[in-house]
Amino acid sequence: MNSSLKHTLFEQCQQFVDGRLNAIQQTISEIQESLSSETKSSAGDKHETGRAMLQLEREKAGQQLAEIQKLNQLLSKIDLSKPSKTIGLGSLVFTTQAHYFIIISAGQLQAQDQQFYAISANTPIAKLLLGKQAGDLITFSNQEFTIIEVR
Numbered sequence: 001m002n003s004s005l006k007h008t009l010f011e012q013c014q015q016f017v018d019g020r021l022n023a024i025q026q027t028i029s030e031i032q033e034s035l036s037s038e039t040k041s042s043a044g045d046k047h048e049t050g051r052a053m054l055q056l057e058r059e060k061a062g063q064q065l066a067e068i069q070k071l072n073q074l075l076s077k078i079d080l081s082k083p084s085k086t087i088g089l090g091s092l093v094f095t096t097q098a099h100y101f102i103i104i105s106a107g108q109l110q111a112q113d114q115q116f117y118a119i120s121a122n123t124p125i126a127k128l129l130l131g132k133q134a135g136d137l138i139t140f141s142n143q144e145f146t147i148i149e150v151r
Contacts, residue, residue: 003080005111005112006080006090006101006151008111009092009111009118010078010080010103012106012109012118013075013104013106013109016104016107017072017104017106020064020068021072024061024064024065024068027057027061028058028061028065031057031061032058035054035055035058074103075104078103084150084151085133085150086131087102087129087130087131087132087133087147087150088131089102089103089121090102091150091151092149092150092151093129093147093149093150094147094148094149095138095145095146095147095148096148097143098115098117099115099116099117100116100117100118100129101116101117101118102119102120102126102129103120104118104120105118105119105120105123106118124140132150134147134148134149135147
């Protein structure tokens with residue numbers, strides 16, 4: 001049960017990244033198509049403005065693509081089989097307040113009738129949790145909670 005829960009959550013994170021990757025690749029493809037089909041019109045300035053806007057959109061999509069590729073690289077480096085008593089990247093953290101999967105920021109995930117928050121290691125709550133162990137008390141946003149279990 002221990003590793004299957006982690007694997008289920010990990011797969012949901014991978015699907016989240018894959019979905020974003022596909023959407024960004026589709027956007028880039030559409031922008032390329034628009035740039036290719038853009039023909040020189042009699043209103044030259046209007047044409048140049050349109051091309052410039054498409055170029056800006058393509059650059060923005062390229063930056064988003066690079067971010068998604070970084071997330072994919074991060075996911076590929078995580079060893080789910082490694083047991084951990086201290087919270088680190090890839091840890092499942094059960095607290096009296098909520099359950100966290102420290103991996104990437106992918107929002108709420110459901111697994112085995114439990115709700116988890118997939119958060120990246122550089123979020124404020126993760127920074128407080130990193131290096132802690134079961135039994136430690138954490139104060140976040142004027143709320144105290146206890147770490148029940150780390151997997």
